[in-house]
Amino acid sequence: MNGFDKIPEERKRRLDELFEAFSVIGDDTYVYLCDMQYDFSRWSKVLTDAFGLPGEYMYGAGAIWEEHIHPEDRNAFHHGIDDIFSGKSGGHDMQYRARRKDGEYDVCTCRGIVIKDVSGQPEYFGGAIRNHSQQSHIDRLTGLRNQYGFFEDIRSHIDSKVPMRVCLIGISKFAEINELYGYAAGNSVLQGVGRYLMDHVGNRGGTFRMDGSKFAIITETQTYEDMESTYEGLRAHFREGIKLGDEYAPLELHAGTFALDDFTTDDQTVYSCLTYAYDESKFNKQGDIVEFCNNLRADNIKSTAKLHSIRNSINNEFDGFYLLYQPVVDAKTEKLIGAEALLRWKNDKYGMVPPDEFIPVLEKDPLFPVLGEWILHTAMTDAKKIQEILPDFIINVNLSYAQLERPDFTDSVWNIVKNTGFDPQRLCLEITERCRLLDMKLLNNVMTTLRAGGIRIALDDFGTGFSSIGLLKNLPFDTIKVDRGFVQKIEEDDRERRLVYNFTDAASIFGSDVCVEGIETSGMRNILKEMSIHSFQGYFYSKPVELGTIISGLKSELGEMCFKNP
Structure with a gap:
C-alpha cells in the first residue's frame, strides 16, 4: 500500500467509470472497487448506508470494513485482504458476518478479483458483496447460509455460466452424539463444525448448512486436489475431537464433490450427482472424498x-x-x-x-x-x-x-x-x-x-x-x-x-x-x-x-x- 496519498482527479474519474461498469453487471449485489495504488475505494451507497460506513468514497476501506466484520470471522478476512495487496492472491471468494448500522449481523458472500495494468502490476481490486440475510436463506443454528441459499447459488452459477466446484460433507453417526450427549450437545457440534468450516474455507469459497448434519462448500477457485487437501485437513482436525463438556468427542466425516462446467443442467441434477458421490464416500469408501465424474458420454455430451x-x-x-x-x-x-x-x-x-x-x-x-x-x-x-x-x-x-x-x-x-x-x-x-x-x-x-x-x-x-x-x-x-x-x-x-x-x-x-x-x-x-x-x-x-x-x-x-x- 502507498498510504493515503490523495488520489489525482484523473484516477478518481477512471475509478468512477470502472465502478459504473461493475454496477451494470452487479445484479442484486453491492459493488465495490479499489484503486490499489492509493488504497482509495468507491462502494455501493446502499451498502454504506445499511452498514453505517463513512461514505461512498473511502481511503483504507478494507480496514474500515474489517471493523464491521464479526470478530470470529475477522481473522480470515484480514489475511485474505493482506494476500491480495501483497500480490499473493489474485482475488477472493469468502463468506462472513457483517454488522449493520442497527448492530445486527448479516451473512455476506464477498467475491472479488485483481485487475492488472498493461505492465502486469495490480491496479484495481473490485467485486461484489451479496447480503444473504435479506433473502431469508440463513440457518439460525450455525449462522451459515442454508440449503435454500445453496440452491440459489447453484442456479446463479448455471445462469451466469461460471464454473465451480461443490462439496457435500457430512458427520458420520451423528445420531449417536444426540443419544449419548443430548440434543443441546448435538447442536453445539453442528455450530462448531459450521464455524470451523467457515474459518478454514476462508478465502476459497462459501459454506452452507444443509439438512441434518450435512454441510456444503461452493468454490470457484479450488481444483479437486485442492478440495481433497481441504477435506483431509478437516478430517484430521475433527478426528482429534470436538469439546463436549469435559470431554472430546471424535468425529468422522464423509464427502462427495462435483465440478460444474456443464451449464445445460439444473440445480437438482447437480445435487443428485453430488449426493451420489456423498453416499459412495459414506457407504463404500470409509469416508474418503469421492468425486462424481462426468465420464458417461454420448457424442461427447457429459x-x-x-x-x-x-x-x-x-x-x-x-x-x-x-x-x-x-x-x-x-x-x-x-x-x-x-x-x-x-x-x-x-x-x-x-x-x-x-x-x-x-x-x-x-x-x-x-x-x-x-x-x-x-x-x-x-x-x-x-x-x-x-x-x-x-x-x-x-x-x-x-x-x-x-x-x-x-x-x-x-x-x-x-x-x-x-x-x-x-x-x-x-x-x-x-x-x-x-x-x-x-x-x-x-x-x-x-x-x-x-x-x-x-x-x-x-x-x-x-x-x-x-x-x-x-x-x-x-x-x-x-x-x-x-x-x-x-x-x-x-x-x-x-x-x-x-x-x-x-x-x-x-x-x-x-x-x-x-x-x-x-x-x-x-x-x-x-x-x-x-x-x-x-x-x-x-x-x-x-x-x-x-x-x-x-x-x-x-x-x-x-x-x-x-x-x-x-
Missing part, C-alpha cells in the same frame, strides 16, 4: 446433460421412459409364470441410455419416487393384459430404498393397486441388499404391511453383499433371487454348485422360494433343475422383451407359453 434430460422427462409425462419384461419360468415345467419389469429410457439425442447409467444417481433425486409410482402403475396395467390370457401371471417390480424410506410409500402402493384394479396376490416387489441402509424396524413394518394385503416380497441379488443372510433371517421374504454371478461357472465349478445348494437350504429354513437369475445355457438349466429351485430367469429363456411379444407368444401357444428346449 452425463449431467443426459441426467438433466432424463429428469425433465419425468416432468414431461415420463416421455422417453418405457418398460421391458423379462420372463420368469417355472423351474420344473419351464412354462411362463411371471416377468420382471425393467425400466428403460431413450430419446432422439442420446438414444437408449442403459439404466445402470442413470438409476443409481436418479434414485437420490426427489423426483424418483414419482417415477417409481409410474413404473408400478404401468407394470400393473400391462400385467392385467397378460392375465387375460394367463390369469396366474405374477409381475415383479424393483423398488429403491429411496421409495421404501418414504412414510407414504405403502399408501401409494395400495392406491395404485386400487386404481388399476390389480390383484395384489399377483404382485411381487423386489428389494435389493442395499436396503440394509434403511432402519430394519421401518423395513420390517413396510414388508409386513404389504404382505398382509397379499403382496409378495423378493430379495433381489441374493448373495452379492455381506448382509444377505442377515436380511433373510430378520425379514419376511417370499422369494430370494440368486444373482447370476453365482451360476456363471456352475457347469465346471463344483464350488458354485455347492454354494447354490447352500442358498436353497437357507431359503427353505426361512420358508422362501428360490429364483435363479442368469440362466444362459441348457447345461446350467439341467444342473439347477436337480436342486430345490422354484423358478428360472435368464437369456436361455428370453431377453427382456416388449409387452406385445409376451402377449403374442401366449396367444400362439394357446394360452401356455412354454420355453422348454429340446
Whole structure:
C-alpha cells in the first residue's frame, strides 16, 4: 500500500467509470472497487448506508470494513485482504458476518478479483458483496447460509455460466452424539463444525448448512486436489475431537464433490450427482472424498446433460421412459409364470441410455419416487393384459430404498393397486441388499404391511453383499433371487454348485422360494433343475422383451407359453 496519498482527479474519474461498469453487471449485489495504488475505494451507497460506513468514497476501506466484520470471522478476512495487496492472491471468494448500522449481523458472500495494468502490476481490486440475510436463506443454528441459499447459488452459477466446484460433507453417526450427549450437545457440534468450516474455507469459497448434519462448500477457485487437501485437513482436525463438556468427542466425516462446467443442467441434477458421490464416500469408501465424474458420454455430451434430460422427462409425462419384461419360468415345467419389469429410457439425442447409467444417481433425486409410482402403475396395467390370457401371471417390480424410506410409500402402493384394479396376490416387489441402509424396524413394518394385503416380497441379488443372510433371517421374504454371478461357472465349478445348494437350504429354513437369475445355457438349466429351485430367469429363456411379444407368444401357444428346449 502507498498510504493515503490523495488520489489525482484523473484516477478518481477512471475509478468512477470502472465502478459504473461493475454496477451494470452487479445484479442484486453491492459493488465495490479499489484503486490499489492509493488504497482509495468507491462502494455501493446502499451498502454504506445499511452498514453505517463513512461514505461512498473511502481511503483504507478494507480496514474500515474489517471493523464491521464479526470478530470470529475477522481473522480470515484480514489475511485474505493482506494476500491480495501483497500480490499473493489474485482475488477472493469468502463468506462472513457483517454488522449493520442497527448492530445486527448479516451473512455476506464477498467475491472479488485483481485487475492488472498493461505492465502486469495490480491496479484495481473490485467485486461484489451479496447480503444473504435479506433473502431469508440463513440457518439460525450455525449462522451459515442454508440449503435454500445453496440452491440459489447453484442456479446463479448455471445462469451466469461460471464454473465451480461443490462439496457435500457430512458427520458420520451423528445420531449417536444426540443419544449419548443430548440434543443441546448435538447442536453445539453442528455450530462448531459450521464455524470451523467457515474459518478454514476462508478465502476459497462459501459454506452452507444443509439438512441434518450435512454441510456444503461452493468454490470457484479450488481444483479437486485442492478440495481433497481441504477435506483431509478437516478430517484430521475433527478426528482429534470436538469439546463436549469435559470431554472430546471424535468425529468422522464423509464427502462427495462435483465440478460444474456443464451449464445445460439444473440445480437438482447437480445435487443428485453430488449426493451420489456423498453416499459412495459414506457407504463404500470409509469416508474418503469421492468425486462424481462426468465420464458417461454420448457424442461427447457429459452425463449431467443426459441426467438433466432424463429428469425433465419425468416432468414431461415420463416421455422417453418405457418398460421391458423379462420372463420368469417355472423351474420344473419351464412354462411362463411371471416377468420382471425393467425400466428403460431413450430419446432422439442420446438414444437408449442403459439404466445402470442413470438409476443409481436418479434414485437420490426427489423426483424418483414419482417415477417409481409410474413404473408400478404401468407394470400393473400391462400385467392385467397378460392375465387375460394367463390369469396366474405374477409381475415383479424393483423398488429403491429411496421409495421404501418414504412414510407414504405403502399408501401409494395400495392406491395404485386400487386404481388399476390389480390383484395384489399377483404382485411381487423386489428389494435389493442395499436396503440394509434403511432402519430394519421401518423395513420390517413396510414388508409386513404389504404382505398382509397379499403382496409378495423378493430379495433381489441374493448373495452379492455381506448382509444377505442377515436380511433373510430378520425379514419376511417370499422369494430370494440368486444373482447370476453365482451360476456363471456352475457347469465346471463344483464350488458354485455347492454354494447354490447352500442358498436353497437357507431359503427353505426361512420358508422362501428360490429364483435363479442368469440362466444362459441348457447345461446350467439341467444342473439347477436337480436342486430345490422354484423358478428360472435368464437369456436361455428370453431377453427382456416388449409387452406385445409376451402377449403374442401366449396367444400362439394357446394360452401356455412354454420355453422348454429340446
